[in-house]
Amino acid sequence: MEIVLPDKSYEIIVKRHAIDSVGECIASLWQNKKIAIISDEHVFPLYGDKIQQQLTDYEVCHYTVPAGESSKSLEMANRLYDFLAEQQFTRSDAIIALGGGVVGDLASFVASTYMRGIAFVQIPTSLLAQVDSSIGGKTAVNSSKAKNMIGTFAQPDGVLIDPETLTTLPELRVREGIAEIIKCGAISDASLWKDLEKLTGIQDLLAHSEAIILKALQVKKTVVEEDEFDNGSRLLLNFGHTIGHAIENTAGYGTISHGEAVAIGMVKISQSAEEKKLSPAGITEKISAMNQKYQLPTRYQPWEAEKFYNAITHDKKARGNSLNIVLLKEIGQAYIKKIKLTEIKDFLIEGK
Ligand SMILES: NC(=O)c1ccc[n+]([C@@H]2O[C@H](COP(=O)([O-])OP(=O)(O)OC[C@H]3O[C@@H](n4cnc5c(N)ncnc54)[C@H](O)[C@@H]3O)[C@@H](O)[C@H]2O)c1
Numbered sequence: 262m263e264i265v266l267p268d269k270s271y272e273i274i275v276k277r278h279a280i281d282s283v284g285e286c287i288a289s290l291w292q293n294k295k296i297a298i299i300s301d302e303h304v305f306p307l308y309g310d311k312i313q314q315q316l317t318d319y320e321v322c323h324y325t326v327p328a329g330e331s332s333k334s335l336e337m338a339n340r341l342y343d344f345l346a347e348q349q350f351t352r353s354d355a356i357i358a359l360g361g362g363v364v365g366d367l368a369s370f371v372a373s374t375y376m377r378g379i380a381f382v383q384i385p386t387s388l389l390a391q392v393d394s395s396i397g398g399k400t401a402v403n404s405s406k407a408k409n410m411i412g413t414f415a416q417p418d419g420v421l422i423d424p425e426t427l428t429t430l431p432e433l434r435v436r437e438g439i440a441e442i443i444k445c446g447a448i449s450d451a452s453l454w455k456d457l458e459k460l461t462g463i464q465d466l467l468a469h470s471e472a473i474i475l476k477a478l479q480v481k482k483t484v485v486e487e488d489e490f491d492n493g494s495r496l497l498l499n500f501g502h503t504i505g506h507a508i509e510n511t512a513g514y515g516t517i518s519h520g521e522a523v524a525i526g527m528v529k530i531s532q533s534a535e536e537k538k539l540s541p542a543g544i545t546e547k548i549s550a551m552n553q554k555y556q557l558p559t560r561y562q563p564w565e566a567e568k569f570y571n572a573i574t575h576d577k578k579a580r581g582n583s584l585n586i587v588l589l590k591e592i593g594q595a596y597i598k599k600i601k602l603t604e605i606k607d608f609l610i611e612g613k
């Protein structure tokens with residue numbers, strides 16, 4: 262699959278055991294470069310050696326960050342700049358980001374800012390990173406006040422996705438990725454939705470991961486190609502996220518995962534939209550059933566509408582009095598509705 266943008270195009274390879282041929286892939290992209298593999302403490306021990314062994318034509322070094330969101334910081338970026346400088350990396354050298362979305366966002370942020378930008382390739386190893394964060398060109402670190410506050414738009418030279426890496430991914434993380442795949446089906450691919458309905462559950466999905474990942478990526482690709490810099494239709498990817506983020510922020514760190522919160526967010530926004538005749542009858546039931554099949558939650562208790570409202574308005578305050586929410590016209594088709602900030606309250610009233 263190719264991502265085609267005005268200033269850059271690049272290949273996304275989705276193939277079981279793709280990591281076994283990473284050497285060929287890199288050789289087709291880069292010559293005479295030093296390469297830094299940036300990874301985390303869980304992923305590097307699993308896949309780092311295998312990758313390094315195939316890069317014998319290059320001078321290769323690696324840096325392993327602690328696993329988890331806290332590594333997505335300016336402090337960590339700074340350590341990586343120092344590391345690259347110590348290794349005498351120049352503008353013609355390159356980075357491989359090997360890991361989940363945290364490593365992907367951090368390493369691509371560093372790549373896009375070190376010496377005003379050096380080349381990088383993404384090798385996403387979590388399902389969420391494979392279907393979502395590794396493509397689209399958004400890089401980020403968190404500030405002390407807010408997630409993803411600091412970042413750039415920077416496209417990789419390539420993305421190599423090996424669904425086989427999901428065999429070592431903890432199940433909670435697999436489910437998180439599935440929530441984003443359900444979202445992709447819901448907003449713009451009824452055939453992906455049907456596939457998800459036909460599969461019997463998580464294991465069956467993993468057995469068919471290549472095809473499913475490709476379809477989910479196709480959804481993201483279309484939106485990103487249309488709206489590289491996130492000024493319009495890319496917002497569709499936010500389905501379930503307005504309420505999802507509010508739940509995440511209110512629940513407190515570690516209580517609920519992003520994917521679980523989004524799963525609940527998709528159900529809740531659809532239920533309210535259904536009641537207001539903004540989405541067709543029965544759609545909430547379909548989303549709930551899909552969540553249940555993949556062991557994702559459908560509701561959050563106790564429901565704290567007031568707190569969620571405060572979280573949403575706090576989030577949006579800087580951006581004015583209105584809010585764009587994403588609703589479904591049907592399964593496979595979403596639309597954006599602009600509402601007044603205060604109107605979101607009506608969407609948060611606890612359902613039956
Ligand atoms: N740039 C974007 O467009 C974008 C989009 C969505 C999310 N994100 C970001 O992605 C991040 C979340 O990504 P994530 O869910 O992948 O989190 P993550 O990178 O923390 O990975 C989750 C956990 O799984 C481990 N892991 C990853 N791959 C593994 C494997 N194959 N085997 C065993 N363990 C493995 C990691 O070490 C980590 O402990 C967030 O910071 C979010 O902001 C970015």
Ligand SMILES: [Zn+2]
Binds near residue numbers: 441502519523
């Ligand atoms: Zn998400």
